[in-house]
Amino acid sequence: MLLHLSTWPEVEAYLGRSSGLILPIGSTEQHGPTGSIGTDAITAEAIARGVGETVNSLVAPTINVGMALHHTAFPGTISLRPSTLIQLVVDYITCLARAGFTKFFFINGHGGNIATLKAAFAETYTHLVNLNIANADRVQCRLANWFTCSSVYKLAKELYGDQEGSHATPSEVAVTQYLYPEAMKTASLSPEVGKGHGFYGPADFRRRYPDGRMGSNPALATPEHGKQFYELAVKELSNSYLEFLAAE
């Protein structure tokens, strides 16, 4: 059940039975020579919709630009500053909490969003208290990264070992291949790839990771793998969501 394809009376009816909402959030950033710039948004959106169907929950439109400032030395990357993303989350939750939603389950496709989202949740809780919104004290935001699901992680290790890396990974590329097989890209990937570095600003990031990959070999990805990852993530996150709803 997609919020975008629902009417407001349908949402009103939904709120009679549930106060939960799934919010996919991704990023628009370089994913190496062969990965789609929208990888994190595409995967988060698809998995969120899968979860929504499984658990019969409403799914919000995807936040498809997140916090990716460190990727901005590569063309095509779009990023919010953390302070902007915090305000965006505050605005979203304020609207939705006034309407009666209280359980917000963010399905996230991008590691770079994690810190800012956690900061945003804290800012939001206090903002709602400041606004004297009725249910302020009952609002709960939960962050669920599909790529850190234990089942996903285990399969990635089995299939790719160290070549999973940490950005432009074969696992996330595989999910995009499963979803958009027509958009699969190939390129000759250097066997040498930046890895293991910390990184700092955008220019520094590009110096350390010149083609955008971080220790990964996305050439190992296949659409079939993608289907497996997708199904594992949907299953595991569906359970997480139900536990989240059931918890006090």
Add this chain to the structure above:
Amino acid sequence: MLLHLSTWPEVEAYLGRSSGLILPIGSTEQHGPTGSIGTDAITAEAIARGVGETVNSLVAPTINVGMALHHTAFPGTISLRPSTLIQLVVDYITCLARAGFTKFFFINGHGGNIATLKAAFAETYTHLVNLNIANADRVQCRLANWFTCSSVYKLAKELYGDQEGSHATPSEVAVTQYLYPEAMKTASLSPEVGKGHGFYGPADFRRRYPDGRMGSNPALATPEHGKQFYELAVKELSNSYLEFLAAE
């Protein structure tokens, strides 16, 4: 050519031949008893992609939550505050202008975005000057509302006359029916509908327009109409985009 399905080397190559980018922007807001909450984002996205294919231009991911504060008394609406949306646009354009894009063509599906977007463009131009970005003086943002295309307007008048109204209109609903026929909704619509009022805050809006429609009769919409509107908008905006690119 979708930015989300492109790689960064593809964007780099694209920038060798064009500095134009199409950015769809919609809204997530109530559209009356039968209209989809995502109507403005859905229509803007589809038309933007149609334009992108026609003119061989890159299309950015859709900004699917815009400025809809006046609709927030209806559940399901999500809105940014104008000040947040301005920062979001500043962030987008700053990233993209650093990468070399200079011609930004916003295809907009929501009247409520217009004022804030114009304000955001002004804020952005000066921000880029302040940052001493190389091409700051050549950056151009253009706002193109598909629903004010003359061909679209003319057809809406022919098909619906006064019942087109100004929100939850049969023309926009028709486009969503064409795109998502499986999500068509029906409801008994009161022949009496709020219209012609100014409006102010969210509660005031709902008092004046109790079911969310503004003078419209979306029951007149058909998927076939939607196809016509879609094609007219794509054609007219494709021409606008090419003129925009060609202009100094």
Add this chain to the structure above:
Amino acid sequence: MLLHLSTWPEVEAYLGRSSGLILPIGSTEQHGPTGSIGTDAITAEAIARGVGETVNSLVAPTINVGMALHHTAFPGTISLRPSTLIQLVVDYITCLARAGFTKFFFINGHGGNIATLKAAFAETYTHLVNLNIANADRVQCRLANWFTCSSVYKLAKELYGDQEGSHATPSEVAVTQYLYPEAMKTASLSPEVGKGHGFYGPADFRRRYPDGRMGSNPALATPEHGKQFYELAVKELSNSYLEFLAAE
């Protein structure tokens, strides 16, 4: 009745009979080789005071610097960023709404203010709701541009035809001549004048409109014309204001 020349007990008494307030807003920006930099503020202020006298309403001090970033490549222009102007409007209305004012009638002399003001109104309504101010839901802001009054527009067409242009227009210059005949300026104006361009950032604007005029011939202005425009605007806006007060 000017707020600036009133005492607080007079304002308290006024609030017993009316909750309406007229707020003139202009700009401080280049108006071509012969137009006063304060044209938009001067005209808005005078017309607002004329309306105030006609309808016996309180008139606030003039917001004489508005959103004119696109004129900032010409010396003497002062502009707020849109995000600053939004906060300014929020602050004004918050103070005044707490005191009991609910009907805010902005008489505007500058096209460049329109978008930001509309954004500011939306931001303000929600801000007041967030603050739990007593009458938040009854606060109404109305934007009334004197230069788009139908009677003004008609006369300008009759007197100047195409030479009215869209900035540094003979009609607005005429009003300043009527009000400040001692400050009339002359200069040899090129018969060729930039017109019909879109425009973007400040440097771009100056390239397209090198002497600051936009398609206008302000040499046609006379103080007598100015008197006519002034009187038409006062009359038409007085009626608008009374309708605004009377409306629910």
Add this chain to the structure above:
Amino acid sequence: MLLHLSTWPEVEAYLGRSSGLILPIGSTEQHGPTGSIGTDAITAEAIARGVGETVNSLVAPTINVGMALHHTAFPGTISLRPSTLIQLVVDYITCLARAGFTKFFFINGHGGNIATLKAAFAETYTHLVNLNIANADRVQCRLANWFTCSSVYKLAKELYGDQEGSHATPSEVAVTQYLYPEAMKTASLSPEVGKGHGFYGPADFRRRYPDGRMGSNPALATPEHGKQFYELAVKELSNSYLEFLAAE
């Protein structure tokens, strides 16, 4: 020479001979039972214009709403928050410094503005450095309160002694009487008046100073006194301005 009545080529010429600008700043706030709400703006504007004529300097439009949050429990008061006023000053000076102005002389009519203006100046200097504006390091803002001129202070002591007080003072009321004799107000003023308290928030202020006066007896004011104060302030501030321009 008023910026508002000048053209941009006149400002350009002015910048060839001077980089100084006088900026009047006042407030819109209660001034007791008989004082005009605009007292601080009216006096600052008139004195600034007097100085401008004396020293042949350009005078900017008046900032007529300042920092008066502590007066907001009285109807008619309008105030910016300090954070808004800081942004406003940053915006003003940024525009003007880009145009070539470097010496900004604020003639201030309101004690409540002082702290925020000083903060704003510091914020502005660093903002200009951050923007890499050409003359950033030469920009100088000077705050000159007309009511703390030694000649003004001395006369007020002579004429009113302790009854000068510190808000809604006879000296400032006298200046408004001189400028707007037709707007003189009378009221029976209690001989008992709040004085000597510190004060904090708006409600606290009104509790301590129930009719808005702070230890003052504005009934002592006369238009003739006002003329004297005006002339003393103009003379003393003209000298200050010339010293400011001459100093490195």
Add this chain to the structure above:
Amino acid sequence: MLLHLSTWPEVEAYLGRSSGLILPIGSTEQHGPTGSIGTDAITAEAIARGVGETVNSLVAPTINVGMALHHTAFPGTISLRPSTLIQLVVDYITCLARAGFTKFFFINGHGGNIATLKAAFAETYTHLVNLNIANADRVQCRLANWFTCSSVYKLAKELYGDQEGSHATPSEVAVTQYLYPEAMKTASLSPEVGKGHGFYGPADFRRRYPDGRMGSNPALATPEHGKQFYELAVKELSNSYLEFLAAE
């Protein structure tokens, strides 16, 4: 009684007997060739703790970075922008006022903080009103600069006359020597020292005051003087604090 060394139940108990809190605030900025960069924080903290012991009041952790933008051309200086410091103060007081504190006594060691703190207090009072916090109208912030205590000022004049100067003064250096005798520094100080200038941005400040001193001769300082200043300040501010608590 230090907040940092207290438990929350102790604070709860404290609030049963007092709603007062002492907040030391200093700065991290150059203090000439021999003065510690932390002089203003070190002195404010020690004196605040002395006052706290004398009057049996709780002392908050020291705000050790304040508003010192004008010193930022000297290495080691750290400053908040005024707009940041305002938000910091708003955040502090909002937390503490919700817990029940209402009397905030800032013991300040840095002249450059004064303006921004006053602005921050005004912003805070209105913020608390906007949040509908229970005791918003009773919250009081008081600024107490130890270096402007009359007893301190008198002693400094006696000991140092004109060589006290206004920054990197022997009196403040003496207090740091008393507190940290092991950190005393010497350097050959030029007998010529910048003084009497106004100052503006950071580079301007360093031009006028090349070694960072403002008219002072810190070589006159001794730890014994420091002890005297410390004791005078603690005594005088203890009285001020008690009066502040006792006042309505």
Add this chain to the structure above:
Amino acid sequence: MLLHLSTWPEVEAYLGRSSGLILPIGSTEQHGPTGSIGTDAITAEAIARGVGETVNSLVAPTINVGMALHHTAFPGTISLRPSTLIQLVVDYITCLARAGFTKFFFINGHGGNIATLKAAFAETYTHLVNLNIANADRVQCRLANWFTCSSVYKLAKELYGDQEGSHATPSEVAVTQYLYPEAMKTASLSPEVGKGHGFYGPADFRRRYPDGRMGSNPALATPEHGKQFYELAVKELSNSYLEFLAAE
């Protein structure tokens, strides 16, 4: 070497041999019935100074109020909003990077700071690029939590097992006991303690963790343990700092 006890010429000399700076950051928040409210700042400061001595590095003043909004339902807690803390970090690093520092090593004592600090680092890097600061691309911020040092974690497990918990832990309390033995507190601690819950807003946190502890038994702490933790943390973080400096 403490920045607060250094002079600016000493800092200038230091910058000739190192561009590294250690910044302790803690929090001011409840730590259960017996833990000091300043635990996180006290421990971070002491360990940072220990590291500074070990590696001969400059140590900045402690940021003693951090992001602790979730603890604000307990009296005595002070927290910045994440958006404020981000601006604070931006301001700190901007000043210091202009002076020549490039390697910023934050020694952190509070888990709740981690997300916001990471967001702040990203915001800062881009801010410095926007400002065109000379070494913007070489600025590096590193976050080092003393409580997640592997040696610390191992010892805590050995000493306390599951009773270490995750807030008001015996390990952190032990360090404060070692540093301030005179401030040790006792209280009868319920053997039942909230643990394992997620948490959300401040009221929610207090409901789940009614005495403020999270699964911990701080009664196990001793000053001797504290000495061990302190020494392990200093040793491990000294090595981390040297690696950080040495790394490209």
